[in-house]
Amino acid sequence: MDLKELxxxxxxLQEGSFAKAAAKLNYAQSTITNQIQRLEKELGFQLFDRGWEAELTPAGQIYAAEVDRLIQHWHYVSDQAKAILREETGTLRIGMLEMLARQIMPEALSRFREEKPHIACQFVIGNxxxxASELRRxxxxxxxCGEPPELKGLRFEPLHEEKIVFAAAKDHPLHLHGEGKLPFQELLPFPMVVGGPTCLYYLHLSRQLARFDSMPLLHSVSQISAIPGFAARPPFIGVVLASTPLSDQVKPLAVDWExxxxxxxxxxxxxxxxxxAARERLIGIIKEVWLTEA
Incomplete structure (x- = not known):
């Protein structure tokens, strides 16, 4: 068998029929049929019931469950062999939170380039x-990033703990509270600027707000790094992560809450x-930089 047959x-399997698969691969349908027939001959069993367009036989169902792994293995062995003959080339696509793009990745990319100068990196900034959605696709x-509420098909390795910070302009009335921490309910009369509903901390904040009879007016911003700009104008309170840079006009509020x-x-x-190997080395470098920055 060869990779084209697999x-x-x-x-x-993905498209649901021989005809759609041929269109997807820009083949004639007869080419797809011939490839499957060769694969069946090499395997020694039939993959599809010929009475149906793409109905798997029981043996075909077992084989289908492993085909992704087989193709991954094929590429892996090929890549390993090519790496021996020449320098590694290619592209890695990495999704990340905005704060990491500012704090961790510039140094990590610099170190990675020294070891893998011909591997390009594409960074997708988002929440x-x-x-999680782009990984599944x-x-x-x-x-x-953070740990998504639904981990089906994914695995998460925690490396760092983030905290939520309330911040306001230096001349905000709440900064005149005096010594000690502000009771959380004293924040509620003031409008808050927060990240969108899919942001890392939104659910945690929502649970806290749900404990009170009154709710602050919430304004959402898709980029957390933009929130301190809004918080610089009283009476707004910005809700950010501890790693979010604050301007000189804004400072954190000491708040008493869980x-x-x-x-x-x-x-x-x-x-x-x-x-x-390049992907695994990038992960190793990210961990090294994270430990240094922590």
Whole structure:
């Protein structure tokens, strides 16, 4: 068997028919049929019931469950062999939170380039929800983000704990509170500027607000780094992560509340059985930089 035959079989499963698979691969339908027939001959059993367009036989169902792993293994062995003959080349696609793009990745990329000068990196900046979605769609090789509420098909390795911070302009009335921490309810009369509903901390904040009879007016911003700009204008309170840079006009509020910690780390697909050496080295460098920055 060869990779084209495995790819043809995989595409039929994904598209649902021989005709759609042929269109997807830009083949004639007869080419797809011939590839499957050769694969069946080499395997020694029939994959599809010929009475149906793409109905798997019982043996075909067992083989289908392993075809992704077989193709991954094929690429892995090929990549390993090529790496011996020449320098590694290619592209890694990494999703990440905005704060990490500012703090961790510039140094990590600099170190990675010294070891893998011919590997390009594409960074997709977004929240945890976007990273999880793109990983499931196989549009990313790796993500560095929070832990999504639903981990089906994914695995998460925590590396860092983030905290939520309330910040306001230096001349905000709440900064005149005096000594000690502000009771949380004293924040409620003031409008808050927060990240969107899929942001890392939104659920934690929502649970806290749900404990009170009154709710502050919430304004949402998709980029957390933009929130301090709004917080510089009283009476707004900005709700950010502890790693978010604040301007000189804004400072954190000392608030008495059940402050949650939010895990941030590496998010990956569980079906990544044969990761590339370049990808694994980038992960190692990210961990090294994270420990240095912590």
């Amino acid at each position: 790819t043809a079989f995989q595409t039929i 945890t929800d976007l990273a 196989k549009q990313l090789d790796l993500a560095i 402050e949650p910690t939010i895990p941030v780390g590496l998010l990956d697909r569980r079906d990544t059985v044969y990761p590339s």
